[in-house]
Amino acid sequence: MEPIYLVEIQCPEQVVGGIYGVPEQEALTCLSTSHLASRLTLRSNTGGQAFPQCVFDHWQILPGDPKDAASKPFGVVAETRKRKGLKEGIPALDNYLDKL
Numbered sequence: 001m002e003p004i005y006l007v008e009i010q011c012p013e014q015v016v017g018g019i020y021g022v023p024e025q026e027a028l029t030c031l032s033t034s035h036l037a038s039r040l041t042l043r044s045n046t047g048g049q050a051f052p053q054c055v056f057d058h059w060q061i062l063p064g065d066p067k068d069a070a071s072k073p074f075g076v077v078a079e080t081r082k083r084k085g086l087k088e089g090i091p092a093l094d095n096y097l098d099k100l
Contacts, residue, residue, distance in 0.1 A: 009050050
């Protein structure tokens with residue numbers, strides 16, 4: 001799952017056109033690694049008069065299969081397991097089932 005944020009941009013009415021000058025793809029990455037670049041583009045397009053604010057809205061399921069090495073969910077799972085010091089790969093369900 002990934003967090004989805006609402007972005008509110010406050011600015012004077014005369015610079016609203018500068019907000020629409022920010023490429024849509026750049027605007028959609030408000031919290032990724034290019035977040036700072038997006039803010040700088042927005043501020044430069046509006047003469048430093050626009051102030052974006054991100055507020056958490058909801059969680060969204062990442063599209064793709066976490067078992068497929070080419071998918072984004074696989075990358076998220078791999079990074080998380082590495083960060084937490086767990087073994088690579090998704091463990092089998094049998095590891096978690098009770099055995100009598």
